[in-house]
Amino acid sequence: MDSEKKQHSASVEGLYIGELSTIGPGNTATGIFKMPSDKTHQVGELGLNGDIQVDKRVHGGPEKAIYHYPAENYAVLQQALPHLSVSFQPGSIGENISTQGLLDTDVHIGDTFRLGSAIVQVSQPRRPCWKVNHKYGNAHIASVIMSEAISGWYYRVLETGQLRRGDSIELLDRLDNSIPVANVWQIFMQRLVKQAEHSTTSGHTTLAKIPGLSDEWRFE
8 A cells, every 4th residue: 555655646736716707608607717726725525715616516515525637638638639739728627636647547436635734535537517518619528538537536525624736645545446537437438338228237347336436426
């Protein structure tokens, strides 16, 4: 575990806080437009103080308190949609935290991290909604994120604390039989295919059996 802790550590290269804004032709309220912050922010059970989370059905709440998106994922988006390369920059997808060195394929559901002085746990992938597509002006963003399994992840807050840009992120614990965040998408996409084919055959792993996963993702 000590070697894993060293391997799965990073620093907060970008900290982003959302303000109330609107998006789309209906001027729907949103907090997806986030600005970089160099201030120290309190980490509470519902996220970072000052960060706006409008639609609690898809963002926010105890299981989606803080959103972490690896900076490396933007290179995948740039390769998939090169005409939007300039738009794919850290902070633009609505994340609170940007890092280098922690990937969806390495970080597991249920991993516990020290984040600044707070302690947080990976709860679920981010399921991209229509606002992501609309923000970049392209209808394919969400599907690329899901198919490439580069959604980033949410944290639940186990112990409150403080966080600012430059603080460290350190892996404290990993649950037995846990799986990477990216693997959740593989299982989810396989489930969609089976549903489309009206198949009743179950795979070796179901979302319901993944330790540490949020209840809203626990489909049989």
